[in-house]
Amino acid sequence: MDIYSEYTPHTWQIEMHADPNRHIAICGGKGAGKTKTAIEDLLSLAVEYPGTKWIIGRQTYQSLKDSTWDDFYNAIPESLIKSYNKTEMIITLITGSKFFGRALENPKKFESMVISGFLLDEADEIKEDVFKVLKTRIRQQIIVEGRKVTPPYRSIVSFNPPDEDHWLIVTFVDEKPPNHSIYFCSTLNNMDNLPEGYVEELQATYSEDMQQRIIHGLPGRVHKGRPVYPQFKSGNYINPIEVDPKAPIFRCWDFGYNRPAIIWAQYIDGQARILAELLGKQIYLEDFIKNGKNGNNRSGKEQPFVYQMQEELFPGHIPGYKDFCDPRGADESDKGMTSIQILNDHGIYPIHRRTSIKEGLKVVREHLDQKTTNGEPRFQIHSRCKNAIEGLRGGYHRLDGEDDPVKDNYFDHIQDIIRYLLIHLGMRYKANALYANLNQNVYIHPTTGRRIEG
Numbered sequence: 001m002d003i004y005s006e007y008t009p010h011t012w013q014i015e016m017h018a019d020p021n022r023h024i025a026i027c028g029g030k031g032a033g034k035t036k037t038a039i040e041d042l043l044s045l046a047v048e049y050p051g052t053k054w055i056i057g058r059q060t061y062q063s064l065k066d067s068t069w070d071d072f073y074n075a076i077p078e079s080l081i082k083s084y085n086k087t088e089m090i091i092t093l094i095t096g097s098k099f100f101g102r103a104l105e106n107p108k109k110f111e112s113m114v115i116s117g118f119l120l121d122e123a124d125e126i127k128e129d130v131f132k133v134l135k136t137r138i139r140q141q142i143i144v145e146g147r148k149v150t151p152p153y154r155s156i157v158s159f160n161p162p163d164e165d166h167w168l169i170v171t172f173v174d175e176k177p178p179n180h181s182i183y184f185c186s187t188l189n190n191m192d193n194l195p196e197g198y199v200e201e202l203q204a205t206y207s208e209d210m211q212q213r214i215i216h217g218l219p220g221r222v223h224k225g226r227p228v229y230p231q232f233k234s235g236n237y238i239n240p241i242e243v244d245p246k247a248p249i250f251r252c253w254d255f256g257y258n259r260p261a262i263i264w265a266q267y268i269d270g271q272a273r274i275l276a277e278l279l280g281k282q283i284y285l286e287d288f289i290k291n292g293k294n295g296n297n298r299s300g301k302e303q304p305f306v307y308q309m310q311e312e313l314f315p316g317h318i319p320g321y322k323d324f325c326d327p328r329g330a331d332e333s334d335k336g337m338t339s340i341q342i343l344n345d346h347g348i349y350p351i352h353r354r355t356s357i358k359e360g361l362k363v364v365r366e367h368l369d370q371k372t373t374n375g376e377p378r379f380q381i382h383s384r385c386k387n388a389i390e391g392l393r394g395g396y397h398r399l400d401g402e403d404d405p406v407k408d409n410y411f412d413h414i415q416d417i418i419r420y421l422l423i424h425l426g427m428r429y430k431a432n433a434l435y436a437n438l439n440q441n442v443y444i445h446p447t448t449g450r451r452i453e454g
Contacts, residue, residue, distance in 0.1 A: 012183045013037045017044070021181040023135070025123075025172040026158045028185035028217035030202065031194050034158040035068065038119050039075045042154060045116070046097035047080065049151035051142040054099050055110070055118035055134065059125040061103040064089075068121040069101040107133040116140045116151050123157035128167040131157065161213040165386075169219050187215045223394035228361065228405050228415070231368050232392040241273050241382045249275065249317055252421040253325040253350060254413045255339035260288045261413040262306055263388070264314070267425040271372050274381040276313050277388050277414055278306060285342050323350035324424050326416065351424060357404055360419030363426045388414045 016024060016037065024041075026034045042054050056072050058064035069089060076091065083092045089101030102110070104120065107130045115137050120126060135155060141148045159168060172182035187199055202215055212218045227233070243249070247266050254261040260280040266273045280288045289306045310321075329339035329352065343350060367379040381388060387395075391411035398405055405412065 012185050012189070016181075016183050017041055019181050021179045022138070022153050022155065023180045024154065024156045025168060025180070025182040026156065026185065027161055027168070027182060027219065029187035029213070029215045030160070031187045031190055031198060032185040032217060033190040033193065034185065035071055035119075035121055036075060038121070038156040038158045039072050041156060042099075042117060042119055043076060043080075045152060045154060046093055046099070047095055049116070049142060049149075050095040050097060050144075052097045052116040052151050053114070053140055054097070055102050055113070055115055056099055056121070057102045057104045057118060057126075057130075057134075058121050059104050063122070063125075064101055064103055072099070072101070104130045110134055110137055113137050114140045116142075117154035118156070120155075120157045122159060123168060124159040124162040124166060128171075131155075161217055161219040164219050166219070173219075184217050186217045223397055225394075225397035225399045225406065227392075227394035228396045228398060229364065229368055229392050231365075233394075235368060235377055237368070237377055237379055237381055237392075238383050238389060239380050241275060241380055243275060243314055243317070244268055245317070246319060248319040249314060249321050250421060250425065251321050251323045251348075251350075252417045253323065253329070253339075253343065254417045254420075255285060255326050255329045256409065256413050258282050258284065259409060259413060260285045260339075261417060263385070263414060263417050263421065264310070265421055267429065269372060270429050271376065271378050271380060272367050272422055272425065274379075274385055274388060274418065276309070276382065277385045278309055279387050279410075279413060285339055286346075289343075289346050289348075323348050324420050325350035325352045326420060327352040327354050352420075353424075355420070355423050357419070360416075360423055361405075363422045364419055367422055367426070385414075387411065388418065391415045 013033065016026070017040075024038075026038060028034045039056075046052055046054060056064075056069060058068045073084070073091065076093075080093050080095075081091060082094045082096075084090075091099045093099075104126050107127075110133055115134075117138055118134050120131065120134070123131070138153045138155065141150050143149070157168060162168060171177070172180055187194070187202065191199070199215065203211060206214050244266055247268060250265045250267065252263050252265065258280070260283065262278050263274055264276045266275065287305070323343070325340065325343070329343075329350075337345075340350065340352070364379075368377065370378045372378055381392075383389070387410075391414055395408075395411035396405055396415040405415070
């Protein structure tokens with residue numbers, strides 16, 4: 001039976017139906033045909049392979065009942081349905097294949113099921129553990145003409161574009177494990193199946209940033225509130241900065257509870273160059289410093305600890321390192337010691353002083369707004385500094401009616417560090433320049449502070 005007779009698939013849909021990989025992700029805008037395409041894919045397998053079992057899932061029972069399950073039931077030709085238990089959400093086809101509608105709040109309830117595959121709709125709402133547990137349940141074998149047969153297994157996760165570090169994007173785009181594929185689709189690809197004026201309504205409803213996700217199906221962040229540094233979006237600040245081998249590298253530390261952070265930077269002729277960053281997650285400062293690896297970002301993807309990362313990026317940096325830190329490290333404790341005492345135990349002696357948020361924001365803006373003598377911005381950042389860049393783009397923001405930035409325990413840590421660093425180095429640079437002007441025969445090196453008399 002031709003279950004595609006009333007639907008003309010687009011290129012991505014044709015490719016997806018023919019994809020031999022077991023695990024498929026569909027990321028797309030509203031009305032892009034994600035769910036319908038996924039339903040038709042599983043339905044065709046259920047028809048071709050009698051007796052197979054499939055789960056149709058969504059995060060909550062109510063959202064499943066109100067949306068996905070209703071769409072699924074309506075997509076099945078009546079002639080294919082043998083029975084329908086509406087209360088239990090079980091549809092049995094004339095081939096003996098079954099579909100089970102299930103909420104996904106508790107993955108443990110699936111541990112006894114054996115299935116041929118599943119569809120997780122609005123998968124960006126669910127936890128990664130649910131996906132992992134359900135994948136382990138795909139092992140059904142069916143009897144065909146008296147012998148056991150393994151049907152083509154298939155899992156499909158359908159979702160609206162999430163943040164770039166969401167586990168779905170990390171899994172299907174960044175890590176790309178074997179037997180996994182992802183398809184991106186836009187609302188504009190499905191215009192023939194949408195009511196007149198639908199896209200125009202979306203365009204009138206959402207900002208340009210949101211349209212990239214809601215219409216064009218592209219992952220990325222959409223930040224609330226007002227960005228603290230709005231000029232960053234339109235400036236040429238992100239560059240593949242190379243380390244100056246003759247200048248020291250400045251390390252600046254922040255000591256959030258189980259959330260330590262550090263940036264590496266250089267300050268050359270009045271220009272701040274942010275070279276690298278590292279943000280800890282559920283880790284003590286002392287462990288953060290040591291060699292090793294830890295899941296220390298939102299996705300849980302491993303990153304090296306401080307010394308290991310430092311050696312990988314700046315091996316044998318001869319001029320050495322100088323340190324600054326959050327002044328609260330002198331009074332906040334971590335494992336019974338102050339954070340600064342822990343650094344001292346590792347031979348790290350950071351400079352710190354009390355400053356105001358207002359003072360720090362002013363210094364950062366000056367670096368973003370001003371140019372060096374050769375016309376470059378006084379602020380440069382390496383593209384690997386993902387957290388810092390996303391914070392500067394708007395993750396670090398103010399709520400309407402508020403002056404101070406939001407403390408979100410994610411973007412604020414690296415942004416605090418940038419403030420501490422530029423306050424210290426910016427003041428030093430200004431003082432050196434003033435002193436040099438007053439003493440024409442004396443040169444104070446703007447980075448090292450070394451005094452040279454001519």
